[in-house]
Amino acid sequence: MLRQDEFEQLIARKLGLADSAVAGGSRLHEDLGLDSFRLLELCLYVIELGVDLSEANWLEIETVDELYSRYRAGPPTADTRAQGAAPAGVGVGGRPLDGPAGLAGRGMTGAEAAATAGTAGALALPPPRFAGRFLRLMPVLPASTPFLYELAVTPEIGFRWRYRGSVPSYPQFEQELWQGVLTQFVIESIETARPVGHAICYNPEFALGYAYVGAAISADYTGSGLAVEALDLFVRYVFDIWPFRKLYFEVPEFNYPQFAGADRGNSAGGALEIEGRLRKHDFYRGRYWDRLILAVYRDSTDGDAR
Incomplete structure (x- = not known):
């Protein structure tokens, strides 16, 4: 499992931001400037990392700290994976409206x-x-x-x-x-x-x-x-x-x-x-x-x- 500083660096690189720009208290929208498209990209990326992230969970997350807490909660159980599995043809981590x-x-x-x-x-x-x-x-x-x-x-x-x-x-x-x-x-x-x-x-x-x-x-x-x-x-x-x-x-x-x-x-x-x-x-x-x-x-x- 990644330490919080490693997790923050990973998120920063995924978003193309400087490592120093992403801190635990950084708000995803207000501080990191993520629009709707990049927020969904981040959501799918952390699911790809094994985060158990439901719709309700994601709607509650506002900061990198809160996102890291979900990451530390561990991967989804088999039942959760079955319930939240993407339908056929939905690529986890794929960017909508790209290309x-x-x-x-x-x-x-x-x-x-x-x-x-x-x-x-x-x-x-x-x-x-x-x-x-x-x-x-x-x-x-x-x-x-x-x-x-x-x-x-x-x-x-x-x-x-x-x-x-x-x-x-x-x-x-x-x-x-x-x-x-x-x-x-x-x-x-x-x-x-x-x-x-x-x-x-x-x-x-x-x-x-x-x-x-x-x-x-x-x-x-x-x-x-x-x-x-x-x-x-x-x-x-x-x-x-x-x-x-x-x-x-x-x-x-x-x-x-x-x-x-x-x-x-x-x-x-x-x-x-x-x-x-x-x-x-x-x-x-x-x-x-x-x-x-x-x-x-x-x-x-x-x-x-x-």
């Missing part, structure tokens, strides 16, 4: 390869994946509407999401729920089976091969990085089902720090590119903010899908 559409380096799972070999040339393709290690995508049903409405109007989330802080009536929200939407899912916790977020694909342009995507997550998940797992599943799903070349995220400038770790301008392994900037487009708290248009491509590593 084109988050698909770079994802080979066939053993089950997929066996199924393909066993068909003696017949077409055998796996279904889309709807579940990760912590979160899964669930259909939007009539019973989902109250949760989605609450998510859209709650003060902590509403100003960043669909209505930008305004509060529609419930009948208006119901009427507009599928307006312009190609597909959408409720994001659900695997551990608790409760709804925690919303993912949508909207304004598709089939002739030109693009659409827009977005996601929102409950306030108690903000800053955990877990939302990235659901977003990665959703982007893969959309690319699996429809022949889009790329997907756009419309991001108010004050939301951009949550995406910065996946921006190719900041990380060579990132999958997102800033392709547009609408100057002073959104208004919030007494000032105008730019709106950024980020794109994730299906197959290209140079941002040019041909």
Whole structure:
């Protein structure tokens, strides 16, 4: 087992930080500056080290000290491993949305390869994946509407999401729920089976091969990085089902720090590119903010899908 100073050095090197930048009291988000993408990368990395880390555990961790305490608790038991095992095709330690559409380096799972070999040339393709290690995508049903409405109007989330802080009536929200939407899912916790977020694909342009995507997550998940797992599943799903070349995220400038770790301008392994900037487009708290248009491509590593 690593001593705490060795553990801190390992974390620092994994994150590309100076050893001196990581101390026991360092807060993962505020002090180390980890955005959602890098937080999930760290979460999967420490699980790979053998840490018994459930969704509830991860949501409680704020500092390197607390992360080291989980490490010292030892590896998961056989029962815990079975309950928390990643579904087929989910690589522990793999970085979501790295490489084109988050698909770079994802080979066939053993089950997929066996199924393909066993068909003696017949077409055998796996279904889309709807579940990760912590979160899964669930259909939007009539019973989902109250949760989605609450998510859209709650003060902590509403100003960043669909209505930008305004509060529609419930009948208006119901009427507009599928307006312009190609597909959408409720994001659900695997551990608790409760709804925690919303993912949508909207304004598709089939002739030109693009659409827009977005996601929102409950306030108690903000800053955990877990939302990235659901977003990665959703982007893969959309690319699996429809022949889009790329997907756009419309991001108010004050939301951009949550995406910065996946921006190719900041990380060579990132999958997102800033392709547009609408100057002073959104208004919030007494000032105008730019709106950024980020794109994730299906197959290209140079941002040019041909």
